[in-house]
Amino acid sequence: MIRKLSAALFAFGLLGAAPAPDWRPLNPESLLVIDTTRGRIIVEMAPDMAPQSVARVKLLAREGVYDGLKFHRVIEGFVNQTGNPDNKDGGVSRHPDLPLEATFKLKIAGYRAVAAPSDGTVGFLGSVPIATVSGQEALRSTDGAIRAWGAYCQGVAGMGRQEARDTGNSEIFFMRGASRRLDRDYTVWGRIVVGRDINSLLSVGEPPAAPDRMLKVRVAADMPAADRPRLSILRDDSPAFRALVRRTRIAKGADFSICDLEVPVRVDP
Template identity: 55%
Template sequence: MQKYATVVAGILSLGLASAGGLEPMEPRTQHAPVVVRETAWLTLDPENVLVIETSKGTVMVEMRPDLAPKAVERIKLLAREGVYDGLQFHRVIDLFVAQTGNPNNQDGGTSEHPNLEPEFSARLPSDADWVQVTNSVDANSGFLGSMPILTVSDAETRRRDVDNFQAWGAYCPGVAGMGRGEDIGSANSEIFFMRGASSFRLGLDYTAWGNTVIGEPVIRALTAGEPPANPDTMRQVRVLADIPADERPTVQILNPQSDEFQAVISQKRAERGADFSICDLTVPARVVD
């Protein structure tokens, strides 16, 4: 197991600074940097972090069983069985997706396990621990942990008169989904990552199961092609909880409910104006050895 260097994702682009005595980092806009308290960081559950050692570097994904419990269960199972180790990124499209996870290294491959029913959306309790960023007559958006999500509008939730609401993953850069064929119930082992672009049209057609918290530049650096001439590989895939305790890093995200992240939202909203969307934001993350 390689040692991890401390990484903070999204800090430069969001104009954040540590409160631990470091000089504030200069933001890319006229806004003052946001100083982050140590208490604003949340440690992710190691049982719900997937660590992918690729031929281009390390990727860490926060898995969201509250959105896609069966998909997350399957991915953990395949990782623990070693099925993913050595598999190629067999379809990598610039500004779209990077696909992997098929045992035959091409579209249509499956594991020995049965296909999964679609989990295109989930019912979250009305008191779910999420942060709303936008609302409109069509849909709301926000974050569930680091995961960008869309939900039905407030009016629609009230109309249904229930104590929960419908939510689904917003396919922003770094979001991970389950691949499938034309049959909506054909997801099995294939996974894909959004690669430098957004695609809201995928939201209710493909199961979103997680979000890349560390290593999005690695995903963008994967060799493109359908298939690539020299494909990159997932050399080893593990659940963070399975890494020996003395080697296991701590993965943290900035609490989306913190004042610091609310300041980031305000800055980005002012910068983007009418074009602002949930995919303009990234929840910063870091690895602590």
């Protein structure tokens, strides 16, 4: 059964890898540069997963709404929360609330699963860890796409909301640790690719006694060319990435999780 399923996933482009350059440049239009009181954090945004949420984050960054805001709720091993104009839970921007984008349609072509157990697959969309429906459900797809969602691993960026599900607005949070109970309940809009260590240093508290702040938040494409970060990500169809997956699976054994993997990112000259 496992061999048959793997063969089926290979046919759908979920496994296997064609020769390709090891590294892919990251699009500056999809990079959010956050200069904090602790240092710089750079997030690769995922518009294919959450187009409205990504558009909102970019809009608020360009309006300067995020500049100077506190990390008002920071829980060790869980989340770093910010983005509310009143620096506490419940604040919103002048823009209307957004619908929940907790799941999305993933194009089967080009997707390579890292693991494909019987109940679903796990892999990456860019730097963002994702999970999908099972390979059997993929075989029943009639539109070349399958249902997928972001996995709340360390460094993943989520959209905050109120109790009602369709109330995302300006609040954002960054995972300080993995918490997969948030999957399919909160919108994933990206993942930290630079500054994961900075994210772990932010002052803890609800609210912190001396909160850290986002000093300046910009879309990389808006920055002067000389100041713009140039980053590349390891391709998930490269031999180097496949070797990384093999080493991690051997090390973790039956405890292997998609949260055990991070797609390497390098700074280009």
